[in-house]
Amino acid sequence: MRKGVIRPGHVQIRVLDITEALAHYRDLLGLIEVETDSQGRVYLKGWTEVDKFSVVLREADVPGMDFMGYKVLNSDVLGQLEEDLKAYGCEVEEIPAGELNGCGRRIRFAAPTGHQFELYAEKEQTGKWGLSKVNPEAWPRDLKGMKATRFDHCLLYGPNVEATYELFRDVLGFDLAEQVIDPEGNRAAAFLTASMKAHDVAFIECPEPGKFHHASFFLETWEDVLRAADLISMTDTSIDIGPTRHGLTHGKTIYFFDPSGNRNEVFCGGDYHYPDHEPVTWKAEDLGKAIFYHDRVLNERFLTVLT
Amino acid sequence: MTATDHRIQVKNREAEFHCPADKTLLVGMEQQLTKALDVGCRGGGCGVCKIRVLSGEYERKRMSRAHISEQEEKDGLALACRIFPRSDLCIEAIPALEISGHDCETDKKNEC
Numbered sequence: 001m002r003k004g005v006i007r008p009g010h011v012q013i014r015v016l017d018i019t020e021a022l023a024h025y026r027d028l029l030g031l032i033e034v035e036t037d038s039q040g041r042v043y044l045k046g047w048t049e050v051d052k053f054s055v056v057l058r059e060a061d062v063p064g065m066d067f068m069g070y071k072v073l074n075s076d077v078l079g080q081l082e083e084d085l086k087a088y089g090c091e092v093e094e095i096p097a098g099e100l101n102g103c104g105r106r107i108r109f110a111a112p113t114g115h116q117f118e119l120y121a122e123k124e125q126t127g128k129w130g131l132s133k134v135n136p137e138a139w140p141r142d143l144k145g146m147k148a149t150r151f152d153h154c155l156l157y158g159p160n161v162e163a164t165y166e167l168f169r170d171v172l173g174f175d176l177a178e179q180v181i182d183p184e185g186n187r188a189a190a191f192l193t194a195s196m197k198a199h200d201v202a203f204i205e206c207p208e209p210g211k212f213h214h215a216s217f218f219l220e221t222w223e224d225v226l227r228a229a230d231l232i233s234m235t236d237t238s239i240d241i242g243p244t245r246h247g248l249t250h251g252k253t254i255y256f257f258d259p260s261g262n263r264n265e266v267f268c269g270g271d272y273h274y275p276d277h278e279p280v281t282w283k284a285e286d287l288g289k290a291i292f293y294h295d296r297v298l299n300e301r302f303l304t305v306l307t
Numbered sequence: 308m309t310a311t312d313h314r315i316q317v318k319n320r321e322a323e324f325h326c327p328a329d330k331t332l333l334v335g336m337e338q339q340l341t342k343a344l345d346v347g348c349r350g351g352g353c354g355v356c357k358i359r360v361l362s363g364e365y366e367r368k369r370m371s372r373a374h375i376s377e378q379e380e381k382d383g384l385a386l387a388c389r390i391f392p393r394s395d396l397c398i399e400a401i402p403a404l405e406i407s408g409h410d411c412e413t414d415k416k417n418e419c
């Protein structure tokens with residue numbers, strides 16, 4: 001049952017070199033550079049996003065993900081979820097309004113997979129970039145690179161996927177849209193949604209906690225994914241795999257890496273999920289096809305290359 | 308092979324390749340279709356290309372501290388996707404098993 005979590009709001013990614021990272025996320029992915037805060041963190045967003053920012057880059061000596069944040073309906077819901085998380089046994093940290101420029105107070109907690117998540121009710125809304133609020137044109141003309149439209153989801157690796165799924169389901173009201181089940185009946189992967197999207201976050205079981213597999217950005221068409229692949233070659237950017245299609249979610253996708261080794265995805269299409277839908281199931285024996293629908297085999301990197 | 312190419316010997320893989328000064332060891336290796344080292348993110352983040360440099364000069368870019376500690380960096384451990392050859396190099400691949408464990412000491416150093 002939905003509990004008032006609306007959508008993914010932001011991800012903070014650690015990078016080894018902020019200048020190189022900015023060139024990648026701004027000039028190649030085509031995210032809009034918003035501002036740099038007093039800590040030196042750089043804020044960006046996809047051009048269709050109404051919020052002020054959705055991606056925060058922080059320079060650090062270990063790449064990976066600091067946290068992912070979700071927007072909730074309003075501050076009453078935020079207060080309620082804060083209480084519910086505590087009652088569930090989560091340690092909750094309150095981050096004051098303004099710690100991220102333009103963002104209201106945040107409630108941070110750790111999932112059993114070892115990842116930090118946060119909820120917030122308020123963030124400055126600057127509107128879709130380059131379009132007027134009334135009679136908006138189809139798209140702004142001066143976009144760069146892949147013209148990524150929005151930050152869409154993260155795939156995260158860690159232990160206790162089952163307990164994390166239960167937390168997201170019971171406390172935060174996410175639905176299980178897609179899953180991978182092994183022969184013993186264990187859930188090896190859980191794709192969770194707070195919306196109609198096939199995933200607003202996904203988890204894959206792995207012994208090491210807190211690992212980051214990728215941050216994903218939405219494109220409109222398969223042609224856009226092919227064009228993204230062209231740009232990856234033109235810029236000599238580190239490629240992982242694609243363009244191809246996933247079995248899970250059926251999204252059309254390409255994986256590549258930022259200059260610090262964090263994986264990115266751009267994708268289009270994919271399944272939708274209504275709250276009355278059964279989860280879509282893939283068998284762990286067919287994981288190759290579930291992940292890379294055309295190759296039908298995993299590349300070694302999919303399971304082992306993480307930040 | 309050009310004048311700025313350096314010869315890279317991978318001791319424990321009985322492999323060698325040439326790498327230009329403006330390419331990282333890992334990319335240089337990939338361009339010659341040599342498979343002496345595992346290829347991951349190519350950005351110093353994932354640690355799968357970890358090596359020990361036994362001899363030779365190189366320049367390095369920042370590497371994830373989760374995979375190369377300060378001490379290891381002093382001891383000549385490196386991520387092949389973050390170092391550029393400045394002379395011929397003699398290196399040793401660090402097997403994935405040792406990368407995930409905490410003890411990354413290799414049995415004995417090969418002489419180069």
Ligand code: FES
Nearest residue numbers: 347348349354388
């Ligand atoms: S390939 Fe990932 S650290 Fe070198």
Ligand SMILES: [Fe+2]
Nearest residue numbers: 155214216265
């Ligand atoms: Fe994805």
